[in-house]
Amino acid sequence: EEQLLESGGGLVQPGGSLRLSCAVSGFTFASHGMSWVRQAPGKGLEWVSSITGSGGRTYSADSVKGRFTISRDNSKNTLYMQMTSLRVDDTAIYYCAKLAYGYSYGPVDYWGQGTLVTVSS
Amino acid sequence: DIQMTQSPSSLSASVGDRVTISCRASQSISSYLSWYQHKPGKAPKLLIYAASTLRTGVPSRFRGSGSGTDFTLTISSLQPEDSATYYCQQTSSTPPNTFGQGTKLEI
Numbered sequence A: 001e002e003q004l005l006e007s008g009g010g011l012v013q014p015g016g017s018l019r020l021s022c023a024v025s026g027f028t029f030a031s032h033g034m035s036w037v038r039q040a041p042g043k044g045l046e047w048v049s050s051i052t053g054s055g056g057r058t059y060s061a062d063s064v065k066g067r068f069t070i071s072r073d074n075s076k077n078t079l080y081m082q083m084t085s086l087r088v089d090d091t092a093i094y095y096c097a098k099l100a101y102g103y104s105y106g107p108v109d110y111w112g113q114g115t116l117v118t119v120s121s
Numbered sequence B: 001d002i003q004m005t006q007s008p009s010s011l012s013a014s015v016g017d018r019v020t021i022s023c024r025a026s027q028s029i030s031s032y033l034s035w036y037q038h039k040p041g042k043a044p045k046l047l048i049y050a051a052s053t054l055r056t057g058v059p060s061r062f063r064g065s066g067s068g069t070d071f072t073l074t075i076s077s078l079q080p081e082d083s084a085t086y087y088c089q090q091t092s093s094t095p096p097n098t099f100g101q102g103t104k105l106e107i
Helices: none
Strands: A003-007 A010-012 A018-025 A034-039 A045-051 A058-060 A068-073 A078-083 A092-099 A108-111 A115-119 B004-007 B010-012 B019-025 B033-038 B045-049 B062-067 B070-075 B084-090 B103-106
Touching (some): A003 A092, A018 A092, A018 A115, A034 A078, A034 A108, A045 A068, A045 A078, A045 B084, B004 B084, B019 B033, B019 B084, B019 B103, B033 B062, B045 B062
Antiparallel strands (some): A018 A078, A034 A092, A092 A108, B004 B019, B019 B070, B033 B045
């Protein structure tokens, strides 16, 4: 059974940094693209960033480009999101998402439970 | 960027009713569209992919249709557990894989 477990969320001041992790099990990690999707309080789902199964290609939303970096360690079955220059409007639940295919796009067939990031002074 | 516009933003219906949610893409995405169900405090769930393919295990009362720029999610014979927010997402190779703004369904 596919499992995705996020960690690393918490309270951080504006301008600060945070690294999210997503440990996965139950599937061949390197064969699937992965994404981060967030939901700000009272708002809808927002695609943040994606990475191919090999890790060779990444894409990020304009709202986080240059500040967030998605990466993966296929030897550790773990997805990461390095978040820098955090802003108040980055406050959200961040979901780790498994893509159905090895590409950096496609339907999300499994989701983690999410980790809350709060940016506040 | 491809914009995804859902309508309505919310709707209320009764058990046994049939409802339709629309999703429009700002440019053609062929059939690269998925639908998700999201309940508060839970992880979203994939219902339909490739515009009309029902994911294994999803009840057959959920049906997706459309291609190009106009898509529809139809839920027939509504059940109390269908109360949720529904999102469409364009899943083509053209990033970003944008979500619609969501449709909150109250039963």
